[in-house]
Amino acid sequence: xxxxxxxxxxxxxxxNMENMVRAVDPEAVFIEKGQADYxxxxxxxTEEKHLVCQGVIIGNRTGVISFTDQEITDPRYEANAYxxxxxxxxxxxxxxxxxxxxxxxxxxxxLTGVRPSKIYHYFxxxxxxxxxxxxxxxxxxxxxPDKAKLLTEVxxxxxxxxxxxxxxxxxxxxxxxCPTKCHYCSFAxxxxxxxxxxxxxxxxxLRYEVREIGQTLSRTGLLPVTLYIxxxxxxxxxxxxxxxxxxxxxxxxxxxxxxxxxxxxxxxxTLDREKLILLRDYGVNRVSVNPQTINPRTxxxxxxxxxxxxxxxxVEMVRAIGFPCLNMDMIIGLPGEGxxxxxxxxxKLLVYGAENITLHTLAPxxxxxxxxxxxxxxxxxxxxxxxxxxxxxxxxxxxxxxxxLYRQRRSVAEQENCGYTLPGWEGIYNIIMMEERSTVLGLxxxxxxxxxxxxxxxxxxxxxxxxxxxxxxxxxxxxxEKVKNLLAMVN
Numbered sequence: 001x002x003x004x005x006x007x008x009x010x011x012x013x014x015x016n017m018e019n020m021v022r023a024v025d026p027e028a029v030f031i032e033k034g035q036a037d038y039x040x041x042x043x044x045x046t047e048e049k050h051l052v053c054q055g056v057i058i059g060n061r062t063g064v065i066s067f068t069d070q071e072i073t074d075p076r077y078e079a080n081a082y083x084x085x086x087x088x089x090x091x092x093x094x095x096x097x098x099x100x101x102x103x104x105x106x107x108x109x110x111l112t113g114v115r116p117s118k119i120y121h122y123f124x125x126x127x128x129x130x131x132x133x134x135x136x137x138x139x140x141x142x143x144x145p146d147k148a149k150l151l152t153e154v155x156x157x158x159x160x161x162x163x164x165x166x167x168x169x170x171x172x173x174x175x176x177x178c179p180t181k182c183h184y185c186s187f188a189x190x191x192x193x194x195x196x197x198x199x200x201x202x203x204x205x206l207r208y209e210v211r212e213i214g215q216t217l218s219r220t221g222l223l224p225v226t227l228y229i230x231x232x233x234x235x236x237x238x239x240x241x242x243x244x245x246x247x248x249x250x251x252x253x254x255x256x257x258x259x260x261x262x263x264x265x266x267x268x269x270t271l272d273r274e275k276l277i278l279l280r281d282y283g284v285n286r287v288s289v290n291p292q293t294i295n296p297r298t299x300x301x302x303x304x305x306x307x308x309x310x311x312x313x314x315v316e317m318v319r320a321i322g323f324p325c326l327n328m329d330m331i332i333g334l335p336g337e338g339x340x341x342x343x344x345x346x347x348k349l350l351v352y353g354a355e356n357i358t359l360h361t362l363a364p365x366x367x368x369x370x371x372x373x374x375x376x377x378x379x380x381x382x383x384x385x386x387x388x389x390x391x392x393x394x395x396x397x398x399x400x401x402x403x404x405l406y407r408q409r410r411s412v413a414e415q416e417n418c419g420y421t422l423p424g425w426e427g428i429y430n431i432i433m434m435e436e437r438s439t440v441l442g443l444x445x446x447x448x449x450x451x452x453x454x455x456x457x458x459x460x461x462x463x464x465x466x467x468x469x470x471x472x473x474x475x476x477x478x479x480x481e482k483v484k485n486l487l488a489m490v491n
Contacts, residue, residue, distance in 0.1 A: 001027045002037040008090060009043050016087050017042075019112045020094040023414065024103045038101070042093050044086060049073050051085065055093045063100030065093060071140055076126045088140065095142055106414050107385065109142035114407050115434055116416070120155035121162075130156055146389065150402060150418070157403045161431050167454050168225040168257065169439045170432050171213075173206070173249075175231040176445030176468055179267055182292075183303045184331070184364050187446070189232045190468060202445060202468040203241060205475040207248055209443050212479045213486075214252025220490045223257035224441075226429040232445065234263055235270040242275055246282040255283065260428045266290040266329070268314035269306035276321045286356075286427065289314050290329035294345045298334050315352050325425050328354040332387060333362035333412035335378040339387050346391055350398055355425035357400065359391060361415040363408035381413035388415055395420045404430045439489070441482065445471050451485055 002025055006017045017040070021028045038059035045052050051069040056062070069092075072085045091110035099105060108116055119141070123133045130152050137148035177199060178189045190198070217224070227249070237245065255261075261284045265271055268289060279287065291311045293299060299306065318326055330345045349357050361384060392402070400420040404427065407416050419430055432438055433450075436459055442449040446466040450459055462485070464478055465471045471478070 001029060003029045003031055005031055005033060005036040005039045006094075007039075007041045009045075010086060010090065013087065013090050016090055017094055020091040020110060021098070023106045023108070023110075023112045024095065024098045026410065026414075040094060040097055042090060044089060044093075051089050053089050053093045055097055057097040057101055059101055061101040063097050065096050065100070067093075067096075069140075071136075076128065078126070092140070092142060105142070105144070107144065107147060108407065108414065108416070109137075109144075109147070111141055111143065114409075115436070116407060117151055117154055117158070117405060117435065120151050121158070121435060124155065124159065150392075150405070150416075154402050154405055154418075157401065157426065158431050158435060161426065161428060162435075162437050164259075165225050165428070165432060165438050167438055169217075169222055169441060170226040170429055171224045171228070171253065171441045171443065172429075172433075172447050173210075173227070173229045173234075174442065174444035174447040174464070175229065175234040175237065176202070176466060176471075177231065177236050178233045179236055179269055180303050180305055183301075184334075184362060187232070192236060195468065198468040198472075199237075199241070201472045203237075203245070205472040206245070206444050208475055209479050209482075210245075210248050211252050213441065213443060213482060214249075214254070216483050216486050217254055218252075220486055222486065222489065223254050225257055226260045226262070226432060227253065227255075227258060228260075228262045228264075228429045228433075230262075230264040233265070233267045233270055235265040235275055236267070239272075239274050239278065243278055246278060250282055258283075260286055262286040262288070262327075262427070262429055264288045264290075265314070265318075267304070267306060268311040271314045271317065273317055273321070276317055276323075280321055280323060285323065286325040286327060287318055287323045288327040288329065289318060290327075291345065291348070292329060292331045292360075293334055293337065293341065294348050295337060295341050298337055298341070301336060302334060319352070325355045325427075326352070327356035327358065327427065328352070329358045329360055331360045331362055332415075333379050333384050338380075339383055342387055342391070346394065355422050356419060356427055357395065357421075358417065358419040359388065360417045361388070361408075361412045363411040379412050384413040384415060392418075392420075399423070403427070404434050406434050441486075449482060449485075451489075 004021055008017060018030055038057055040057045042055040054066045056064050069089050072082055088110060095110055111119060120133055134148045134152045137143045137151060138145060176190055178191055181189050181191045263279055263284050265287050294308050296308055328349045332342055399422055402418050403421045405416045405418040419427060433440060436450060436452060439452045440450045442464055445468050447464040449462045452459055462481060465474060
């Protein structure tokens, strides 16, 4: 664990610098002054519209940099781009200095955020061509060529969906219950073993929210283009509870413009034929059944109570009942697993011909049972990175291509989560949620509403509580806020 003192003549860059250091050294500690393992000093100035950056790092080893950045002189940039470019230059300087004293290059260069694809669309909106952007990703943002290529490909796949969706809205419905809670999970998820008594009260509040929001949508003429029921594990509900929810959605949520209706059925021990037929009959056209791994020992270790045979049976039922799109996830980096385990899981997903396959890298969070420091020693970052590269080639050989990606803090090897699809089966909600180009209404437990201003593209977030009891207690207040915002959208 190394300590750092960070100084820059540009005000408001402390967090920016810290984020870059953490991307290289996740265990970094920052102090304002005094004796530290490393001290970094940066001076950024302007000379004839060019940016000049000088810096020094002092520690066990010393490094010095000086470079000129002329990027902002391109006339395609808008006036407000100057401030953003200053921050990028600061991060670039930090990364170069850390590399000079022996730190490894992070896979995503100076892109430290959750949504690296946003920078690609920023450039495309300014009318830069894909080849130009790829070069900028490598030279300005210090991405390795493979990541720059991946980001370019994902960005180009997504662009047509921005036009297709336009300013329409999407809806997320969160069911914050699971049979058990996986040890790596930090999502809104309460195990039925301890929280079953909250289910009925939660569903009552959710029914109220669906009715009120649905009636408001009808009054305003706003039409959702995607509907996603997630959690948690929505299929943990009983058949009767699930049918009541689907009936209510069918009655109140306008669906004539709906392009995609997805349901997370991630835990196979919650599925049976009757529930799947219900989902199909109410118009669900995309289902997720997520094994994460097909190693029985790992399933037990991560806190899952189902078997590989149960998962196989669930997938076979999904196929037999005739859902158009099947998504399956796997996690790379689970403790105790190696490349052979990951190969076996991916091969199994390919055998079932899932239209969508999502590769996640383990990201234990503070809210999870596992902590990063507990499992880090068991995971080889080099093996994870190598396997991800090989699996991408394997998926392409099988006809898949990447269509969305995002990153998580504390992710193993600082890698990404990436969704692959067969042609024509892109998960539209995933693209909308990650790129934040249109409004998403978050209903239910832990639902996050994202209100996108179509003129300024500013995003305002209003969360629903994760706790089912708190959600129930605040439901009228939460719904009133959403109704007010929906009416403002059309006025």
